[in-house]
Amino acid sequence: MDPSSLIKSLSLNQHYWSITAVITQIDAVRVFKSGQGKIQKLTLMDKEGSKIFAIMFNETIDRFHNILEIGKTYVISNGQIKATNKDFYNVNENFEIILNNISEIQLAIADNIEPVRKNLSVIEDIKENPNSPSDIILLVLNVSEVRMIYRHTDKKKIFKRDLQVFDLRSEVCTFTLWEALATVEGKQLEESKNEKTIILAKDVIGKNFNGFILSTIQSTTLEINPNLPSSKELLDLSNINVHQHTSSTFDTCLMTNLQNINISEHSLGEVKYYSTRVVIKGLNEEGNIWYNSCNTCKSKVFIIDDIAKCPKCSNDNAEYSLRYLMKLRVEDNSSTAIFTVFDNEVEQIIGMPVIKLEKIKASNIEDYNNIIRNICDKELIFSVKAQDKQYGNRTFRSITVQSIKENCDQVNEIEPKRIKLEEL
Ligand SMILES: [Zn+2]
Numbered sequence: 001m002d003p004s005s006l007i008k009s010l011s012l013n014q015h016y017w018s019i020t021a022v023i024t025q026i027d028a029v030r031v032f033k034s035g036q037g038k039i040q041k042l043t044l045m046d047k048e049g050s051k052i053f054a055i056m057f058n059e060t061i062d063r064f065h066n067i068l069e070i071g072k073t074y075v076i077s078n079g080q081i082k083a084t085n086k087d088f089y090n091v092n093e094n095f096e097i098i099l100n101n102i103s104e105i106q107l108a109i110a111d112n113i114e115p116v117r118k119n120l121s122v123i124e125d126i127k128e129n130p131n132s133p134s135d136i137i138l139l140v141l142n143v144s145e146v147r148m149i150y151r152h153t154d155k156k157k158i159f160k161r162d163l164q165v166f167d168l169r170s171e172v173c174t175f176t177l178w179e180a181l182a183t184v185e186g187k188q189l190e191e192s193k194n195e196k197t198i199i200l201a202k203d204v205i206g207k208n209f210n211g212f213i214l215s216t217i218q219s220t221t222l223e224i225n226p227n228l229p230s231s232k233e234l235l236d237l238s239n240i241n242v243h244q245h246t247s248s249t250f251d252t253c254l255m256t257n258l259q260n261i262n263i264s265e266h267s268l269g270e271v272k273y274y275s276t277r278v279v280i281k282g283l284n285e286e287g288n289i290w291y292n293s294c295n296t297c298k299s300k301v302f303i304i305d306d307i308a309k310c311p312k313c314s315n316d317n318a319e320y321s322l323r324y325l326m327k328l329r330v331e332d333n334s335s336t337a338i339f340t341v342f343d344n345e346v347e348q349i350i351g352m353p354v355i356k357l358e359k360i361k362a363s364n365i366e367d368y369n370n371i372i373r374n375i376c377d378k379e380l381i382f383s384v385k386a387q388d389k390q391y392g393n394r395t396f397r398s399i400t401v402q403s404i405k406e407n408c409d410q411v412n413e414i415e416p417k418r419i420k421l422e423e424l
Pocket residue numbers: 294295296297298299310311312313314315318
């Protein structure tokens with residue numbers, strides 16, 4: 001190979017040059033905020049393993065669109081050689097290439113450079129070495145909405161989006177995408193939310209923020225559904241570990257304590273999922289733990305002269321039935337909280353359908369009180385959804401139970417009581 005075809009042979013402001021390099025990464029095309037113009041970045045690597053970014057704008061992107069492929073080697077010539085901006089991460093400490101109307105890209109016939117892949121890490125590796133950018137392959141379990149948050153350090157508004165991800169060791173973790181990765185790739189992930197999507201994330205770091213999370217940095221790239229042996233491995237693993245829990249969110253959220261659930265940072269409206277092991281201390285309010293629920297939308301109906309009106313469906317003669325709705329006081333050794341629990345989960349805790357409990361309460365209040373007393377001091381694992389809601393000018397964190405851990409010893413303790421109760 002001609003020595004001039006190495007990346008290190010490039011010099012500042014040179015316009016006519018030629019390098020032979022493999023494309024190791026093609027970033028998504030990004031459209032400028034103004035809507036005027038677009039930009040795309042390639043990562044090139046030569047046979048010595050030196051890397052450089054090649055940046056294309058507008059027509060240049062269209063001109064080369066059809067010929068560029070990750071893993072193929074090209075002879076790339078001409079364009080602007082620019083000094084790097086030291087404020088941003090760059091694969092090359094001196095230069096980057098701006099491909100323009102004098103640039104040429106051709107498949108290299110003779111030379112093929114093997115793109116060396118960094119070994120893939122697992123979450124555990126990144127925990128041990130959080131600050132060193134790592135490559136990791138992940139299955140996406142859940143995609144939250146994109147949020148705009150205010151960053152105090154530089155008073156900037158930035159985009160963020162949280163994913164729940166699962167790695168090759170079946171470990172689950174939150175992965176925060178920032179800025180364009182949250183809006184562009186994040187949106188793609190949101191659209192394929194119901195499919196099993198694999199991502200290859202390169203240059204990811206770890207952070208400790210209310211527990212360990214993965215986070216993107218300036219140089220992070222995401223490849224969606226990469227064709228790698230690990231993708232299949234991850235899918236097979238997820239079939240074993242995740243599929244059987246599709247109806248619950250247990251394996252898609254981290255175990256944490258009440259203190260973390262109460263204080264973790266949420267932007268208004270943002271939904272976060274957690275699992276937590278807590279002790280039931282009792283009901284939070286007097287009154288019935290059920291309501292007349294519209295059969296269509298499950299909202300509360302108002303019964304006037306035996307006719308049920310559902311304000312949500314605007315139905316003046318709605319069919320309805322009783323559904324459980326309970327506010328539970330819970331605690332662990334870190335804090336206390338109020339959990340809102342709906343029908344199926346209340347039935348799971350109490351061990352009988354609402355109609356039966358209503359009859360018991362109507363006929364013998366002491367029996368009813370015993371049943372309620374029996375649920376206290378139970379330790380259970382709850383999967384919950386937490387969201388901040390505005391109530392007048394006050395914000396409070398609403399925590400709603402999504403599911404209750406099955407097959408755990410503590411849940412099994414309920415079983416004998418259920419049998420006893422049904423004999424009543
Ligand atoms: Zn309704």
